[in-house]
Amino acid sequence: MEVHVRYEGDDDPDKCTARKLARFDLAELHRSARATPPGVVLNPHAERALSPADRTERVIALDCSWETAREEQFTIRGKHRALPFLVAANPVNYGTPFQLTTVEALAGACCILGDREHAERLLAKFRWGHTFLELNDEPLRRYADCEDSSGVVAVQEEYLAAE
Numbered sequence: 004m005e006v007h008v009r010y011e012g013d014d015d016p017d018k019c020t021a022r023k024l025a026r027f028d029l030a031e032l033h034r035s036a037r038a039t040p041p042g043v044v045l046n047p048h049a050e051r052a053l054s055p056a057d058r059t060e061r062v063i064a065l066d067c068s069w070e071t072a073r074e075e076q077f078t079i080r081g082k083h084r085a086l087p088f089l090v091a092a093n094p095v096n097y098g099t100p101f102q103l104t105t106v107e108a109l110a111g112a113c114c115i116l117g118d119r120e121h122a123e124r125l126l127a128k129f130r131w132g133h134t135f136l137e138l139n140d141e142p143l144r145r146y147a148d149c150e151d152s153s154g155v156v157a158v159q160e161e162y163l164a165a166e
């Protein structure tokens with residue numbers, strides 16, 4: 004699966020997970036929405052949850068600061084999907100659901116879309132990367148076993164109810 008990032012460049016470059024992925028040739032960065040090829044776009048504002056039914060050759064994230072990650076920023080072409088309940092493992096937002104770094108979002112998407120090895124390759128570049136898979140092991144496996152978005156939402160409800 005190809006990994007692409009629409010790179011806004013308004014976040015701390017030293018902590019930017021997308022830049023690090025690009026340094027290791029694990030993602031391709033694009034400076035404008037027009038230059039970004041279409042695919043499955045990871046968008047926390049999207050109405051539909053990502054599910055195995057969205058299997059794709061190309062997954063895309065928007066790397067920007069959370070302050071600017073408003074709905075209207077997501078102008079990338081493609082199928083927009085929100086990730087279901089998953090918790091962040093990065094030191095800034097550890098334990099926070101839904102608010103993932105770019106690498107966590109891409110890795111979560113790879114797992115749900117059936118490519119866990121790809122997720123492991125992405126996360127291996129981060130000290131806390133493996134913790135993301137440990138913290139979310141059960142939900143990620145359950146989401147990956149769902150047929151479609153409504154199945155994923157039903158599983159997610161269980162985790163939300165336990166919050």
Ligand SMILES: C[S@@+](CC[C@H](N)C(=O)[O-])C[C@H]1O[C@@H](n2cnc3c(N)ncnc32)[C@H](O)[C@@H]1O
Binds near residue numbers: 063
């Ligand atoms: C807002 S940026 C923040 C990036 C951060 N500066 C970094 O270095 O990783 C995170 C991106 O990951 C994706 N993402 C994060 N959480 C998500 C979610 N719950 N659903 C869908 N996409 C998500 C989106 O593409 C989002 O724009």
